[in-house]
Amino acid sequence: MELPVLRTEDLPGSRAHPIVALIGNPNAGKSTLFNALTGLRATTANYPGTTVEHRRGPLQLQAMSTTVLDLPGLYDLSSTAPEESIAKRILLGEMPGTPRPELIVLVLDATHLQRNLFLASQILELNRPTVIALNMADLAEQNDIRINIDRLSEILHCPVVPIAARSGRNLDELRRSIYSTLRGTSRGTIPGETATALSEPSTGGCATACGGCTYASRHDWAEEISNQTIDSLGSANSLRRSLAIDQIATHPVAGLICFGLVMLATFLVIFWLARFPMDLIERLFSWAAEVAGTFLPAGDLRSLVTNGLIGGVGGLLVFLPQICTLFFFLSLLEDSGYLARAALIMDRIMRRVGLPGKAFVPLLSAHACAIPAIMSCRVVENRRDRLIAILVIPLASCSARVPVYAMLTALLFPAQPLAASLAFATAYFLGIAAALVAAWCLRKTILPGTTQPLLIELPNYRWPSLRNAVSLTVDRAGAFLRNAGTVILVISLLLWGLATYPKVSKDSLSVPHRTSLAQLELSGNEAAVNRWWSQTQLEHSFAGRIGKAIQPVFAPLGFDWKMSVGVVTSFAAREVVVSTLAILYGMGEDATEDGAGFYQRLAETTRSDGTAVFNPAACWSLLVFYVLAMQCLPTQAITRRETGSWKWAIFQLVYMTGLAYGASLCTYQIAARLID
């Protein structure tokens, strides 16, 4: 599994434009501090040659412009895991393209000082100018934890600033401290002294017991410092509250119910909230296409602009509301500390199919949209586990499948709403079942190994930060547009070309076509003539010809050539199949707006021999095909981004299409025999 080499702009980094690195434990509030210091001007990039991401943002300190780097949250700098070793290389200035940071801001959680001091012992040993940001000072106060700041600063030989990144308390003082340390007016760490403190732990007991275990002596050192500087251990109110919530939230049974309710509520809000901007975007773009149409002369240019360009951009942007709302709410859930519990209670169940508990929320999110779901797979640390999750996620029924399911279930059960909704639910169930089975199969075949066992910190519950949620949302939306934008636009234009060319003219028509056109024109029904033209145009276009050419491949699945064209045109976006069928069956694209009427007319279409085109067996087969087939180009672009190569995106396309074909084949062949 090769790692992608992504270019990152080299940072200038000099005394005039220094780099400040933020480092701290996960859950210490490092990202909150980063967002508070840099506002929403941060950019995300990968380190050269890795998939490890980092964020950087500008920080203006009086006349000095600096760049702040947000390093991965970590427990142990000496670990050989990718994130930790990258953090270490950056701090030491060994990372190509990233000059050595002039200053380290070490973020410590005041409510867990002793635990956080373990990392501090490693950072201070680097002997770099360091400022300690003692975060969550407000929470410590509320819990009556009293830390002697001056004493801590004295022992650690560096400035310690108590802050509350979430509310922005004392950030000015932190900036001042960073500034003066950078200017060299304040005392930095004094080489040697911390090292001495570490090599001679005053509590000699453990050093003898574990015989020079560096971890043990670091913990002893941390305990010693925390004993010397914490005046009051406090009342642990947050802890008690968290423990009380966890009585339910981590209970094997009640926890599952609680998780189900939280997720149900989250998704209802996401679906409800995303609908408004999605409608707005769709309306805006069809209005833009209309307006552009009036300014451009009829012909290819107008079609290119209105259908190809505006349609393509609209098709790209329509994903944004769901991506944004999903990430916004996931960030709130993560920040509150709940997602860690969700991973814990789902781990036992997910492990059976070879996925870690942390992959469950992404898999669930895929029911809204596979794109944010795949992007949120980063929470899964192990690369193999993450790859499996990414590969199976598009099998979950996303919201783009809804119009297709709606059409097919209505065709299957026209006057039976209950049966239709059951069929609808079956499609969803088939999707998730296929995803779990596929995960299990991948684990047994090309991605063998054991699922990384769960080891996760359960932080105390706290109110989530809106700023963090907005920052993450903006970041992910930007990543989607940058990475998927070009590919989607190019393919949209390509598909437009395939569906538009070669043009048909009256002269090129065959005799039966000419006769039917003449009859229509005689009737004086202009709308019918227009529908006839778009139908004939699509039929004679490259897409139509490809569809007709590959129809024999789809014949065993019960698809006629029109459905085969639909499979071709909906390659980039599965919902397109509905409008393609509307055009090809001569109803015009607008017919889809009249739901029930449209379905009824589709159901009435017959083959030349008088049998129904949309017979139950063909409908079931088409339904199964659209549950399982990839048919979404933006997802492919994101898979490429997240796995680092087109290889996995292509693998995903091939296996899903193969699975869809096989399953549809079985469905049609069995259903056709059962129904006859």
Added chain:
Amino acid sequence: MLLNAIETLSHCESISPPDLLVGPAVRSMIMPSLPLSELAKNDPTKNDPALSSRTLVVADVGGPPELANRLQALGFCEGRKMTIVRRGDPAIVEVLGTRIGMSSAISQYVTVRID
């Protein structure tokens, strides 16, 4: 309470009966160590309420070096105290003031004794 604990421990095959015949003082000195995964199991026969609130001491951390180092950095380091907050798989344990969710595939590498 200690006797309760020892009875609980004696369910484990790794402990030989003679260990239980010595006096309390000696007993605590030679208190056998056992994998955390055993204690964290959600097994009603071993589910002694007295034990669940007991402080445990980490005796040894094994397993693949990378995992052992990670566990030690998290605080599962020889001589450190910890408690089991919720049994089961994954279990929740508390060390250095933080609760950590841990599956038995990991807790099998942490050997503990009762404080």
